[in-house]
Amino acid sequence: MRANVATLRQRYQELNDLISQPDVIKDQDRYRDLAREHRRVEKQLVVGERWESLDNQVNENRDLLKTEKDPDLVEMAREELADLEPQLETAAGEFETALLPHDPNDDRDAILEIRAGTGGDEAALFAEDLLRLYVRYAERQGWKTEFIDATDGTMGGFKEVIYAVRGEGAFGMLRWESGVHRVQRVPATESQGRIHTSAASVAVLPEAEAVDVEMVEADLRIDVYRASGPGGQSVNTTDSAVRITHVPTGLVVQCQDEKSQHKNKAKALQVLRSRLLEKAIAEQEAEIAAERKSQVGTGDRSAKIRTYNYPQSRVTDHRIGLTVHSLDAIMQGELDPVVNAILEYRRNEALAAARGES
Numbered sequence: 001m002r003a004n005v006a007t008l009r010q011r012y013q014e015l016n017d018l019i020s021q022p023d024v025i026k027d028q029d030r031y032r033d034l035a036r037e038h039r040r041v042e043k044q045l046v047v048g049e050r051w052e053s054l055d056n057q058v059n060e061n062r063d064l065l066k067t068e069k070d071p072d073l074v075e076m077a078r079e080e081l082a083d084l085e086p087q088l089e090t091a092a093g094e095f096e097t098a099l100l101p102h103d104p105n106d107d108r109d110a111i112l113e114i115r116a117g118t119g120g121d122e123a124a125l126f127a128e129d130l131l132r133l134y135v136r137y138a139e140r141q142g143w144k145t146e147f148i149d150a151t152d153g154t155m156g157g158f159k160e161v162i163y164a165v166r167g168e169g170a171f172g173m174l175r176w177e178s179g180v181h182r183v184q185r186v187p188a189t190e191s192q193g194r195i196h197t198s199a200a201s202v203a204v205l206p207e208a209e210a211v212d213v214e215m216v217e218a219d220l221r222i223d224v225y226r227a228s229g230p231g232g233q234s235v236n237t238t239d240s241a242v243r244i245t246h247v248p249t250g251l252v253v254q255c256q257d258e259k260s261q262h263k264n265k266a267k268a269l270q271v272l273r274s275r276l277l278e279k280a281i282a283e284q285e286a287e288i289a290a291e292r293k294s295q296v297g298t299g300d301r302s303a304k305i306r307t308y309n310y311p312q313s314r315v316t317d318h319r320i321g322l323t324v325h326s327l328d329a330i331m332q333g334e335l336d337p338v339v340n341a342i343l344e345y346r347r348n349e350a351l352a353a354a355r356g357e358s
């Protein structure tokens with residue numbers, strides 16, 4: 001482990017030197033990648049140096065016990081060891097976790113897509129509730145959100161809504177939210193007070209950068225049309241809305257939020273790149289799926305991942321068997337108990353795999 005600390009210290013210094021070089025600063029793509037690595041290595045090094053410091057103190061006290069004749073100093077060394085050894089064990093585990101292979105996509109911003117599923121109008125209202133949950137959670141994390149596109153439900157809510165979530169580690173924190181979310185509650189339109197079950201699907205994509213996905217102009221069919229819904233006179237009377245079809249894959253993205261056709265096109269391309277990147281990642285993961293034992297990992301949207309039970313104020317994540325009775329707080333964006341439990345589960349699973357445990 002000392003060799004790991006030394007390696008991190010050397011790499012941290014190399015990155016310090018690199019990100020201060022004028023030619024790197026001019027190359028924004030390279031600078032961004034190096035800055036992300038710099039932040040990650042710095043966090044690893046802090047954990048590693050804490051372990052190293054504790055290990056030094058433990059070894060010094062153990063040496064003292066072997067050589068010291070003064071009974072008072074020996075007793076002092078024993079007391080310090082009793083305090084330091086548990087700290088060292090904890091620090092070693094934290095350092096081992098910090099050294100786990102890192103998915104570079106975790107550092108990216110995210111594209112959040114929510115779609116109403118089974119349940120009709122109630123599903124559209126639930127999709128809006130989920131959107132509000134994630135926007136508030138993003139605010140608590142200090143992230144920024146940007147509306148991209150939406151299709152309204154007939155009685156309120158959304159049939160589909162797409163947002164960008166921007167902030168350090170946004171995708172890494174949100175990625176395990178992908179899947180089918182189920183709600184059990186009495187809809188506002190239910191006169192008999194019966195509990196209904198509805199669902200909405202959530203997809204969290206790593207926001208792609210232009211260099212990630214090669215898109216050939218000839219593969220794109222771009223249609224413009226008149227936007228509908230609110231947005232002002234110019235939105236509704238000009239061909240500002242944009243629909244882009246990626247012909248090889250059949251992926252279709254549209255955007256009509258902005259008054260400018262150019263801005264709508266840029267946003268639509270942004271989402272299309274992210275969907276193509278997600279597709280490429282999914283294909284790579286499929287190749288090793290047989291070797292993976294993760295119960296959380298794939299983010300398969302056909303799988304029910306969570307249930308929100310309003311009568312019992314209960315939220316259950318089915319992937320890790322977690323149940324919390326604080327539904328109101330979670331729907332207000334206090335999602336940390338669930339997100340942290342899933343991330344801890346993932347870390348423990350990755351550690352077990354690294355140690356060769358079954």
